[in-house]
Amino acid sequence: MPENKQNQDKNTKRKNNPGEGLFEMFDSNSLLNNAQKVISTAVNVLEEEIAAGILAAKNIEKKIIDVDGIRNDPENLMNRIRRDTHEALDIFLDAFASLSKQLGVLTDTVAKKSENANPESPAQNKSGNSQVIEHDQTVKAGQKITMHISLQDDAITKPVKLDLQITNFTGPGTQKILSRFVQIIPESVSLKPGEVKEIAIKISVPANCKPGHYYSLLLVSQMPLIKNIITLQVI
Amino acid sequence: MYEVLMKSMLVEYGAVTLKGIQHYIPDKEPRKYLYDLVHDYPNRGGKGFRPGLCIATSKAYGGSTALTLNSAVTLELLHNAFLIHDDVEDESFFRRNKPTMHEYSNKSIAVNVGDAMNALGLYPLLKNRELLGPKLTLDILVEVQHMVTESVEGQALELGWRKDNICTLMDEDYFRMILKKTCWYTCIHPIRIGAIIGSHGSVNPDIFNRLGYFMGVAFQIQDDILNLVAEEKKYGKEIGGDIIEGKRTLILINLMQKCNEKELSVIHKFLSVPIKKRDNKTAARILSLIQDYGCIEYAKNTAKYMAGGALKEFYTIFSKLPDSKDKSFIESIILYMINRDY
Secondary structure, eight states: OHHHHHHHHHHHHHHHSTTHHHHHTTOTTHHHHHHHHHHHHHHHHHHHHHHHHHHHHHHHHHHHSOHHHHHTOHHHHHHHHHHHHHHHHHHHHHHHHHHHHHHHHHHHHHHHHHHHHOTTSOOOOOSOEEEEEEEEEEEOTTOEEEEEEEEOOTTOSSOEEEEEEEOOEEOSTTOEEOGGGEEEESSEEEEOTTOOEEEEEEEEOOTTOOSEEEEEEEEETTEEEEEEEEEEEEO | OHHHHHHHHHHHHHHHHHHHHHHHSOOSSSIIIIIHHHHHHHHTOOOOHHHHHHHHHHHHTTOOHHHHHHHHHHHHHHHHHHHHHHHHHHTOSEETTEEOHHHHSOHHHHHHHHHHHHHHTHHHHHHHHHHHHHHHHHHHHHHHHHHHHHHHHHHHHHHHHHHTTOOOOOHHHHHHHHIIIIIIIIIIHHHHHHHHHHTTTOSOGGGGHHHHHHHHHHHHHHHHHHHHHSOHHHHOSOTTHHHHHTOOOHHHHHHHHHSOHHHHHHHHHHHHSOGGGOOHHHHHHHHHHHHHTTHHHHHHHHHHHHHHHHHHHHHHHHTTSOOOHHHHHHHHHHHHHHHOOO
C-alpha cells in the first residue's frame, strides 16, 4: 500500500538522520532547498549534454576532415588557407559592392536633384555601380600579367570621353602593389553610344610581392560612382 | 492579465505563421493523400508556442515579424511533422480533439505526410537568404539541424525505455530525455533563432539555453499533468493516454521510485504488453497509485521550480532590453506556468 511505503521511507530517513522528517515541515527554507536541488540536477544534465554535443561535433569534424593529415601536409594546408582567404575576400567584396550600391542609390537621389538645379551639366552615368573583375589566372612575383576589359555604356546618348585611373592593389596584411607598377592602355577612351572598346591593364608584379589575393579599384573620372574591383592572385 | 496578453499574442503569431505555412504548401497533385493532409494538423490550431517565442524574441531584440516569419514557419512545419510521426510511434488516437492522422488514414500515409512536411520545412530556410543574407541563413540552418538531431535523439531515448520496459529511471534521466526531445525544439531553438534574427547575429545564442531549458521542462511536465487531470475536450487528447502508452513522464518515474515492489511489478507487467492489449482497469489502478503517492503534486512542484528558474533567467537576460509587448509576452508565458491552476 502507498501509505506503508511512505511510512517506510520516512522511517528509513529518521534512522539516517533523527529528527529530519519532523522538522522538515517547519523548515522555511525547505521549498527553496528543494527548488535548488531540482534546478541544480537539471542544470547538470544540460551542461553534460552541451559538452557531449560539442564533443560529438568535434568527432564528426575529425572524421570528415583529417586534421592531423592536413597539418602534416604543408602544401595542402597552404592551399586550404588560400582558398579560405579567397572566400573571406569574396565576402568582403560582396559587402563592399553592396555598400557601394547603397551609396549609389543615395547619391542618385542627390544627383537627380542637382540635375534639376543645373540642366546644362554634362551627361553622366548617375547610377552608382560596382563590379568585380577577377583574373582567373594566377601570377608569380616578378612576372607581368595583362588583363583585358571591355568598356560599354548603355546609358549614354552622345559620345563621352572616359579617363581611367587605378588605385594601388591591396594584398594580405600590409602588402601592396603600387599603382606605378600598373599601366592602363589607353588611359583615355572616347566612347560612342552602343560602342564597345577594349582597354588593357598591364601589371608588373614586383619580385618581393608576397603570395595572396590582391584587389584594386579601376575608376572612371567622369563617372565617380562607378567602381570596378579588380582582383589578382599572386602565388 | 498576463494570461490575456499571452493568449492573444499566441493567437496573433499563430495566425500569421499558419498563413505562412499555407503559402509554402504546393497547390498540386497528389492532393488526396499528401498535400491536403499536410494542411490538416496545422489547421487544427495548436498553441503556436514555437513561432510565438521565435517572433517575440526577434522583435524584443529589434527584429520584425516579416524577418522572422520564414523561420517560424519552418519551426511549425517541423513541429507538426514530429506530431504526425509521434502519434504513429505512440499509437495515439486523438490529437487536438480529432482522430490522429494514422487513425483516419493509415500509418504509411501519415508517415509519408510527416516526411513531406519535413521537406517543406527546408524551403522557408532557403528563402531566409533573401531577407537575412547568407551568414544568418547558414546560422539558422545550423540551429535547425541541431534542433532536429536533438529531438530525434530524445525520442529514441524514450522509445528505447518503452521498448526495453525500463522501470528504474531517475529524475535526471527524465530531464535529459525532455531536454533532448522537447526543450531544444519547443523553447531553446525558437528563442535562439529569434535572437539571432532580431540582433542580426550580434547576440550569443548560448545565453538562452537555460531559459529555454527551464521553460521546456516546466511546459512538458505541465502537459503530462494535464494528460491526467484535464477535461478531455479541453485537452484534446484522451485523458490518461500517457499511462496506456507507457510514456515515461516524471509522474510515472516518480511513482516507480516511490511504490512498493508488488505495485512496481504490476506496473512493469502492464507496460510489458503491447499498447492495444493494455487494460483500462490496470491503467485506472496506476492512476490511483499516482494520486495516492502524491506524484502529481511532486510533478507540479518540479514544474514550478523550473518555471521559477526560467523567470530568473528571463529577468537576467531581458532586463537589459527596452520594455515591449513582446518582452512582456515571453514573461507572461513563464508567469502562466508558475501560476497555472490546471
